[in-house]
Amino acid sequence: MLTVDKNINNVPHTYTAVETDADIKQLVNELKKHTEICFDSETTGIDANEAELVGLSFSVKPGEAWYVPCPADQNRTKEILGLFEPLFADPKKIWIGQNTKYDLLVLKWYGIEPAGNIFDTMLAHYVIEPDGKRSMDILSEKYLGYEPVHIEELIGKKGGRGAGAKTQGSMRDVEIEKIKEYAGEDADITLQLKQVFEPMLQQKEVEKVFNEVENPLVKVLVDMEFEGIKIDEGFLNDYSKELEKDAKTAEESVYKQAGVRFNLASPKQLGEVLFDKLKLDPSAKKTKTGQYQTGEDVLLKLAARGNSIVEDILTFRELTKLKSTYVDALPQLINPKTGRVHTTYGQAVAVTGRLASNNPNLQNIPVRTDRGKEIRKAFIPRDKNHLLVSADYSQIELRIVAAISADPNMCQAFKAGTDIHTATAARVYNVPEKEVTKEMRYKAKSVNFGIIYGQGAFGLADNLGISRTEAKEIIDNYKKEFPGIQQYMDNTINFARENGYVETLMGRKRWLRDINSANFTVRGFAERNAINSPSREPLLI
DNA sequence: GTATTCTGG
């Protein structure tokens, strides 16, 4: 049983503050003897692009840690960091940490880029249990049986809303005796987590994706976040006014046609106007909370029946979405220091192994509509000597499915280089590719996407606005024409039932606890996850 | 804080 300091088994702990140059040099000499060094940084904020370094902690042995305070005098802090240069320059070191991307980004702002490899305990837990929670507090309690000092004890709770709410204090103002305990403990705990996770990575057979994908990716993401991207603020300000005006026009038109003014941004109020007052659909569906559904798919069906008010509602929705989520939000996220926007990538968030992006989310910038696409013009090169280059896989998920399933017809279609949806339509409708109509291609495309997600006849019918009979016919033909795909889906579900997980080409596993559930719905979800997850990760090289 | 909606892959 591993032990963590005083509170667990009364094992003595030694957390030492190291402040003078002489003591720091002695610490560096001690750390030089070790290949694996656990480290953590304390900072003034939670945004690494804004944060100031308050201190660094190190540990190489459970129960022992050093804390090196970094003063507000930035020149002195750079001097201190300079003393660590021999360690950071050593390519043989392995830097252990929890969410190392954050600490490395903070260090990069001070010009420090460690040469050694990374062992990130957060990423270790991510590949061991992709859908669990993994804050350090929770990992410590779960794997070490120890509840760490809460940060609130040092700097108070996060600022609540309204007057009188206390704002969270700064790490900068905490006295060294307290911060030493907190920071030392973080490095200590993280080192012990590493010792727990390392054998687990072997047992679960996920070292490949951990060593070859996740850990090397950390430094790449640090570079990307640090670099950021330039935003044309003036362009967005102009566009905001245009959207404001056009949204207002659509809004007024809605009120005029409805014969009543209300909050158009409220789905609840809109539903009551459309279905109680105007009675546009006597069989309108309600959500589980009892209000009418007013999502885009519902509104599009009303529009198809010639309700002109719905066009204006859709326009209002589109324009206000663009304005509030992108056009007005992006300029506020420009970093005053760099004049650029720096997203934060979530490397251990999505259960499928994909990245996530926030503050701002740069993975959902509009592209489908003309007025949405316009927003992309605001992302510009740093100067006239640079340009932005865009590269994208073509149909990567379907290619992965073709490769894993080895379906001869699907592989042949990709090898021939023809449009995959046209090729699919030709097979499903049994016509030459030249005779595939737009309609046929559109439906085949929907089937191709639906297949990846485990969609059935009901979903396809709803999506395409066709009968369930027709949808079933299309799907049956699809399965007949691409027998390898059907076989792959059957095999995948069977594999999941027997093993309790599915895996990607890189060896990332997703555990499916409900795959053998007696509940049809619950089991169905797990089965669709089983089919869906493996197609999400390309094989590198 | 939860629900709904909409943006992307």
Next chain:
DNA sequence: TTCTACCAGAATACG
């Protein structure tokens, strides 16, 4: 018989 396409982040309304 059942409910119906996976994975995310963010804005807004509303209690």
